Amino acid sequence: MTTRRTFTKLLAAIPVAGLLSTGALAQDMRDITFVQPSPSAINSFPVFVAIGEGFFADEGLNVTVEAINGSGAVIQALSAGQAQFGRPGPGPILAARSRGVEVVHIYNVAARSNFGIAVQEGSDIQDIEGLRGKVIGTGTADGAEVGFARNVMSGAGLTAGTDYEFLTVGDGGPATAAFLNNEIDAYSASTADTAILNQRGMAVRDITPAEFGRFFGNGIATMADTIANDRELVEAWSRAFAKGHAFALDDANREAVLKHLADGNPQEGEDKEFQSALFDAVRSKTISTSPENGLGWYPAEVWAEWQDALVTGGEIAAPLDDLSAAWTNEFAAIGNAAASE
Missing domain, CATH: 3.40.190.10 (Periplasmic binding protein-like II)
Known part of the structure; x- marks a missing residue:
């Protein structure tokens, strides 16, 4: 090779x-x-x-x-x-x-859906409605995780730019830093992204409704x-x-x-x-x-x-x-x- x-x-x-x-x-x-x-x-x-x-x-x-x-x-x-x-x-x-x-x-x-919307383990946010007025971090500005998050949020009647905001923060270390600096309240993450965050000591949990697993x-x-x-x-x-x-x-x-x-x-x-x-x-x-x-x-x-x-x-x-x-x-x-x- x-x-x-x-x-x-x-x-x-x-x-x-x-x-x-x-x-x-x-x-x-x-x-x-x-x-x-x-x-x-x-x-x-x-x-x-x-x-x-x-x-x-x-x-x-x-x-x-x-x-x-x-x-x-x-x-x-x-x-x-x-x-x-x-x-x-x-x-x-x-x-x-x-x-x-x-x-x-x-x-x-x-x-099967390899994306989810995650919040910090100790966050008070328990469901998608809890993200009203919040900021959702993404790895890229136009990646698949953005479309997935829009889909989940619209399913709860929430519209980007009105009911919540997206912020491109990157993945891995930058996403961890964004959580620590309170720049984001949640993160639209792939299965790999979530695992990396947890490995880096940023414990997160997925709040995505189960029905979106079909996407x-x-x-x-x-x-x-x-x-x-x-x-x-x-x-x-x-x-x-x-x-x-x-x-x-x-x-x-x-x-x-x-x-x-x-x-x-x-x-x-x-x-x-x-x-x-x-x-x-x-x-x-x-x-x-x-x-x-x-x-x-x-x-x-x-x-x-x-x-x-x-x-x-x-x-x-x-x-x-x-x-x-x-x-x-x-x-x-x-x-x-x-x-x-």
Whole structure:
């Protein structure tokens, strides 16, 4: 594996090149780039497992991973041709399509909501209504966590800018500092963000109503032009990714999986106990809500709910002309077939 470090926008990139398998010659390999909205290897664990196990190499793909700041930046990189695949959230996908950016979700990674609104353990705030007049921190200004929080708040009849405020504070240490300095009353966090806050000594608890668990989170995306003009690439990616996902779900492979994740992000691998616990938390969110359809499957009805929430929250002016064009299950089916062989 080769590793180099570059910088993009606000966050350092963490490129990881795929290993060559015995079945793939170097001259046959195609270089592609995958962009993720944070540096965490655990949040994108199927990618790093597929790299480490040689599943991408078996498909003739040499994958470089780069971390940039939030779903908006991921979509921008895809639309600019700087990457072939990325892992943005559904809210940013729909917002981008409302602006004419033809980005498409092809695999539902976070099949169960991997976001929640958290408050400090000792806070008097017990529910969403308790956030009226309060400030909610977010990691990025336009990431998936923002759309999720708007959705939850609008469900309680609360409107951003009127009943509460968002404040972009970053994640990890900056989020901890924002709590300590009383800049924020709550934080819209991913499963990984919450675990990191707790590990840093900032004990938090999730006050998100249980019914929002159906709102899936970040998934694999590519551009419609890539699907139309380079379908073999999308199919190859989907086969390798699904194999990595299935491999990581098998506890018999746990030791190998955690090693691949540490290779992808050495900092996450320094504390083995924390790495293991975080992986369990993130992995649990990727289990399909409809097992009969396999991994990576999108429920059409929840896409409609996501769209309704974005319209209500003012993030998009009106429903899309064709919501179904924003996502597809065909490549998840291809991936599942390959993973089951």
